[in-house]
Amino acid sequence: MAKATARQTKKTPLHRWKWIGKGPQDRPMRGELIGRSKADIVDQLAKQRITATKIQKRSSFTGRGKVTNVDIMVFARQMATMVRAGIPILQALQAVAESLKKPAMVALTQQLMEDVSSGDSLSAAMAKHPRQFDQLFVNLVDAGEQAGALDQMLERVASYKEKVESLKSRVKKALWYPAAVMTIGVAVTMLLLIKVVPEFESMFQGFGAELPALTQFTVNLSELAQQYWLHALGTLVGSIMLLKAAARRSPGIAYRLDSLLLRLPVLGDIMDKSAVSRFTRTLATTFSSGVPLIEGLETAAGASDNRVYDKVIKSIRQDVATGQQLHFAMRMTNRFPALAVQMVSIGEEAGSLDAMLNRVADYYEEEVENKVDALTSLMEPIIIVVLGALVGGVVVSMYLPIFEIGTAL
Missing domain, CATH: 1.20.81.30 (Type II secretion system (T2SS), domain F)
Structure with missing residues (x-):
């Protein structure tokens, strides 16, 4: 039963949510977060010591979005910066996911994290998403991983x-x-x-x-x-x-x-x-x-x-x-x-x-x-x-x- 629930949660798409709440000392706050449900947003806000009073899903036209080539370019530059700073791939993906504002791109990054954490290389994880990462992207990332110059290859792909x-x-x-x-x-x-x-x-x-x-x-x-x-x-x-x-x-x-x-x-x-x-x-x-x-x-x-x-x-x-x-x-x-x-x-x-x-x-x-x-x-x-x-x-x-x-x- 628990496994079925986990699979169902995993399949729930990410959306952008608008929230209004109160922070420390009852300070009024508002903003937007990406999550799968209202409960997910409540948990994220609770970790920041914020009590949500209103949570509303953004419309489907602006709330989820579509992964574009510009998104992939920005992702490549962010990953190049993280890798150049010596941050491990998994942690770099986590940091990039937290900085993204488009739910579809966050979902893609989380899928890469799951594949990398299960033992795949970054290029192998990207190869599973040919619509977002073309053959050129995958080949250069693979060459960068083998040559120990992943940051340079990611920067080259972004350029x-x-x-x-x-x-x-x-x-x-x-x-x-x-x-x-x-x-x-x-x-x-x-x-x-x-x-x-x-x-x-x-x-x-x-x-x-x-x-x-x-x-x-x-x-x-x-x-x-x-x-x-x-x-x-x-x-x-x-x-x-x-x-x-x-x-x-x-x-x-x-x-x-x-x-x-x-x-x-x-x-x-x-x-x-x-x-x-x-x-x-x-x-x-x-x-x-x-x-x-x-x-x-x-x-x-x-x-x-x-x-x-x-x-x-x-x-x-x-x-x-x-x-x-x-x-x-x-x-x-x-x-x-x-x-x-x-x-x-x-x-x-x-x-x-x-x-x-x-x-x-x-x-x-x-x-x-x-x-x-x-x-x-x-x-x-x-x-x-x-x-x-x-x-x-x-x-x-x-x-x-x-x-x-x-x-x-």
Whole structure:
């Protein structure tokens, strides 16, 4: 019975709880704690000599959270600091868990503690959570444990993830900024067509005269929007969801989508250079950490975040495994820029491949940043013109009959 109760308690998810209570000398206090139940929170507060008067679970949207790459990056930096200070792994995990504020991350850290306390190495414990700790993370931690340089490897992983996340945010900015603004513009236009234009239309019917072509076009468009806007919205959302589901289930469709993204004007070039930067950054990190080049290429294929480059990097790995040099294998794919291939060739000849790969990554990260800034600057006037044409066109077309009546009078 006791074992069943323990298992049930273990399976209870962690949540964030808001509490109000009284401390020593009846001093009013409040705050937040992470725990599995109200009783757990009461016990934690009692250890701090606090009597809880009110305990409330945070909402599911903010109370538990989801483990992100940023959380893993911060975790790696905290662990590197603890290990560098000479704190044993188990105690370091305990200290990190107590400092975390996201329940999902606390639960993950506690699972690592349980595995390590049962005899697993830190890398083996992390390998049980592939969604949070990718192959690169596990390989570097394993290499650090074997070489006695775990703190350096954790710091290297944190730096790597920080640069990758920075690159991702730039690419997302290039994709989402124009899409978000245009979506708002289309939504405002639809609102005008569905709610505002019908009011003018009823007024125009009393004129008894033929409407200007632009006004008639807007009225006809308004009638279509009123009848089919819900169908159009449902079709759009359904198509997007269907496409995502097809991409998850069919590698062929996912590959074609990634290939299409790389061929888009401007955006395709940004995503292309982003993939090159992530590949070289990942390979540089693994190679400088003592991971064999073949294994590093396997890890870099998964880190490219693009199925086209994933396939290309796997072909490079096969060529390198047969004895070819890395720069020659890269050139044979016809995918990598000539500058990147040339710099890798120089790095191989000089025996400083990791340093040269890092320079390639830095160069293309800067290229991505410059292109995103240029795209943003270019899109702003275009977006203003398009939004002005959409919204202004509807407004002007509604006032044209009124202007003509005023002119006739």
